Structure formats: C-alpha cells, structure tokens
Amino acid sequence: QVQLEESGGGLVQAGASLRLSCKASERTFDNYGLGWFRQAPGQEREFVAGINWDGGNTFYGDSVKGRFTISRNNAKATIYLQMNNLKSEDTGVYYCAARNSRIIANQAPAYNYWGRGTQVTVSS
Numbered sequence: 001q002v003q004l005e006e007s008g009g010g011l012v013q014a015g016a017s018l019r020l021s022c023k024a025s026e027r028t029f030d031n032y033g034l035g036w037f038r039q040a041p042g043q044e045r046e047f048v049a050g051i052n053w054d055g056g057n058t059f060y061g062d063s064v065k066g067r068f069t070i071s072r073n074n075a076k077a078t079i080y081l082q083m084n085n086l087k088s089e090d091t092g093v094y095y096c097a098a099r100n101s102r103i104i105a106n107q108a109p110a111y112n113y114w115g116r117g118t119q120v121t122v123s124s
Helices: none
Strands: 004-007 010-013 018-024 033-039 046-051 058-060 068-073 078-083 092-099 118-123
Touching: 004 092, 018 033, 018 092, 018 118, 033 068, 033 078, 046 068, 046 078, 058 068, 078 092
Parallel strands: 010 118
Antiparallel strands: 004 018, 018 078, 033 046, 033 092, 046 058, 068 078, 092 118
16 A cells, blocks of 8 residues: 655745655555646546656646646655646645556546645635
8 A cells, every 4th residue: 555645735826836745655666657636626636747657758737738847756755746837727736646557647547546635726
C-alpha cells in the first residue's frame, strides 16, 4: 500500500507561481507511474499531468500545457508540480496519484493510490 501526502498549496494571485510536492511512503518508488489531478467544486476530477517511472516521459492536460511542469525524484520518493502563470480557473484541490505500472495514464481509474489533496486558490 502506497501512501501519498501532498504539500505546497495555498492562496496566490493570478500570474503567480506555486510548487506542489507529494511524498510517497513506498521505497520502490520507481515502480510507479505518477500523476497530478485536480478537482474544482461541483466538477469532475481533471487530469493535470503524468510522468513515467524514470521521468523520461511526461504528459499534460491541454489547459496547463506550457505553464505546468511535472517532475520526480525517485531517490526522495517525491513528485513535484511546478505551476507558473496561475489563472483563476486553476483553483481546486490538487491530488497526486500513483499507479501499479511504470507508464503514464491520463484517466483517474488507472491510478491505484491517491493522496488527500492540497488546496490551490488563485484570486483574479
């Protein structure tokens, strides 16, 4: 069982940057494909970004391409999401997720483990 814990959320103004982190309990961290999702009130969970086991492949949702960057440090069992030029529509709870596969997936059901989420609020 992999436990994930996000951090780094907060309240920022539009145009600002934030860096989210997600620490995993699993020592064999490089066995897992990882992703970030977000959910705004009243909306479905949305795929933000995914990364394969060694960080060699990444994939982004259309709404964040060019602004967000996903990365991972397997030695630290940590995944990151660098968010630049934040917009009000980026507001939501951000979740990190891990799947029992080394490759990327952009669908929530493909992920087996989830963190509790961290709130990001962007004021316009």
